[in-house]
Amino acid sequence: MLFQDFDVYFKSEQDKEEKLLYAFMSLEKIPDSVFWADDEGNLSFVNEAACRTLGYTREELLTFNIRDFAPIVAGGIDQNIIEYVDYGGLSLFRTFHKHKDGHLIPVEVLSTVRQLVGNKYLATSIVRDITDRVQVEEELKETYNRLEVLYNIYQATTSEKNINRLIRQAAGIMKSTFEFDAFVFYFYDDYLQSSALYYTLGLPKEIIRKIEILPQYVGFIGQSLTSDFVAYAKYTEKTKIDESIKQLFFDYGFTDEMAFPIIFEQKTIGGIGLINKHNKPFKAKDKELLQAVCGQLSTVIQNLKLIHSLSKELKEHKRTAEALKKVNAELEKSAFTDQLTNIWNRRCFLKNSVIEIERSRRNKYPLSLLLLDIDHFKLINDNYGHQAGDQALIEFVNLLRDNIRSFDSLARWGGEEFLILAPHLRAGNAVQYADRLRELIAEHLFQEVGEITTSIGVAELANTDNIDSWIKKVDNALYRAKEQGRNRVEFNGVIIL
Incomplete structure (x- = not known):
């Protein structure tokens, strides 16, 4: 008898029948499917939930082998279960059961295998439909x-x-x-x-x-x-x-x-x-x-x-700013630079000479001023034309710029008149300096107009001078150089060597 090894749990045959009936009724009431199968996989018991889940009647299922509705299992469900649970252990795995209409149902199977009398086995499986869980x-x-x-x-x-x-x-x-x-x-x-x-x-x-x-x-x-x-x-x-x-x-x-x-x-x-x-x-x-x-x-x-x-706009702004900076630099240069000769103009000279005067008085060093005037420049323009006159002025300035000291400042005062601001020169040295420049110019042969001479006035800054009185002094010295026959240097004041 299939259940004879259970006798130890029962007091009498009546007790056995009552308790087995109670066990079967309990299995019928649980919502999960219950299957009993022998070691060949043939079903010996199914509950109502199994019939409802798979769509078969109890009579139909009890004629089935597990392989009939577990199509993904190959090679014998009993051997798989037995090997997996190791005789009496529990196994929990997922698989699919095939419904009567052919669709597959995802299920979770809890199985155990028990050895019965005569080397027979009983596999008990509780199977839960996990369709909703799989969907979740x-x-x-x-x-x-x-x-x-x-x-x-x-x-x-x-x-x-x-x-x-x-x-x-x-x-x-x-x-x-x-x-x-x-x-x-x-x-x-x-x-x-x-x-x-x-x-x-x-x-x-x-x-x-x-x-x-x-x-x-x-x-x-x-x-x-x-x-x-x-x-x-x-x-x-x-x-x-x-x-x-x-x-x-x-x-x-x-x-x-x-x-x-x-x-x-x-x-x-x-x-x-x-x-x-x-x-x-x-x-x-x-x-x-x-x-x-x-x-x-x-x-x-x-x-x-x-x-x-924004990056593109910033680049445009940067280019615009750089262009403006360049334009401003050009404007500033044009505001303080003589356009023809590219040296200081009158405005720039006046601004920087004031600064130099303050510096010389603060640091107590001498400061001299040279005013140069090209002799008979009107004749150059009349004889050679204004374009040749402009070229002569440019060449005159380049000659001076190449021969004055690096820290001297050269400016165009107006027309053919030029100023040299000479720090650290007293009157005597300034006169000698001016005369060397005069000789240099007189000996130079200008490209389009030939020889040119210049008259130079020199004045040293006195303690009582301001920029206006100082320029007036050097202008007076230049006037005397012209009156004395031109191509000469005159000094306004007393020369102290």
């Missing part, structure tokens, strides 16, 4: 995958400051997540008031060249960009897309397209197009996730566009 697990897995995609996009958007690399990374992430064969990314160009192709993935060059010159194509992308909604259509259906473009897509095996707008503050700033081959369906959950991705990209792309715009 799939939803959790799907949610995790969605969050992982969004997190990966987030990581790319926070670490990448270059919009080109960002779009490439985002396309790569989406390619590894969603089922599509080609990817296009468009920006909406505010200046052109139309969409512009920015990046593609998986499209042949012939199609790329075609849609680059036809931005109005973006077929469904275009609809999505202008109407702010997800657009979907098949290339075989009648649409607003240019027929030649549709045919080109179709020739390469593409069948349909899904377009998603990227919206920032109720304004479309771009769009993503996913293109498929062989009419592969777009999943509803994929659409939701892609809309979330577009939402995540919108702020980042707008910020990157703003950064790019």
Whole structure:
């Protein structure tokens, strides 16, 4: 008898029958399926829940072997169970049971195997239908995958400051997540008031060249960009897309397209197009996730566009500032520089001579001033012309500049008159200095006008002088040099060697 080894648990045959009946009634009441099977896998007991779950009557199931409704089990369920539980242990595993109508039911099986009299075995299995749990697990897995995609996009958007690399990374992430064969990314160009192709993935060059010159194509992308909604259509259906473009897509095996707008503050700033081959369906959950991705990209792309715009604007400002700086430098130079000879003008001389006077008095060093006038310069202009006269002035200045001391200052006082500010020179030395310059000029043969001579007045700064009285003194000295026959040096004051 199958249950004779249980006798030790019962006081009498009546007690055995009562308790076995109670055990069977208990098994009938539990919501999980219960199966008893021998070592060949043949069923000897099933409860009502097993019948209800599999769709069979009790009579039908008791004629079954476990293999009849557990199709994924091969090689004998009894041996698998026995080996797994190691005689009397419990095993917990997942498998599928096949319903009477053919569909598979995910189940969790808790089994134990007990050795009976005569080397026979009894396998007892409690089976729970876990369809709802599997569905929840799939939803959790799907949610995790969605969050992982969004997190990966987030990581790319926070670490990448270059919009080109960002779009490439985002396309790569989406390619590894969603089922599509080609990817296009468009920006909406505010200046052109139309969409512009920015990046593609998986499209042949012939199609790329075609849609680059036809931005109005973006077929469904275009609809999505202008109407702010997800657009979907098949290339075989009648649409607003240019027929030649549709045919080109179709020739390469593409069948349909899904377009998603990227919206920032109720304004479309771009769009993503996913293109498929062989009419592969777009999943509803994929659409939701892609809309979330577009939402995540919108702020980042707008910020990157703003950064790019600001960077461009800053560069423009920098160029403008540099141009202004250059212009200001030129203006400042023209304000203080003689345009013909490129030395100090009168204004610059007056400004710097005041500074030099204060410095000489503070540091107690002598300061002399030389005023040079080209003799008979009017005749040069009359005989050779004003252009030759200008060239003579330039050559005169270059000769002086090459022969004065490095810390002396040369200025054009006006017309053919020039000033030399000479620090650390007393009157006697200043006169000798001036005379050497006079001789240098007299001995020089000027290119267009030949010989030129100059008259020079010299004055040393006195304690009672200011800039006006000092210049008046040197001007008087120059006047005397001219009266004395020109080509000479005159000093105003007493020479102290």
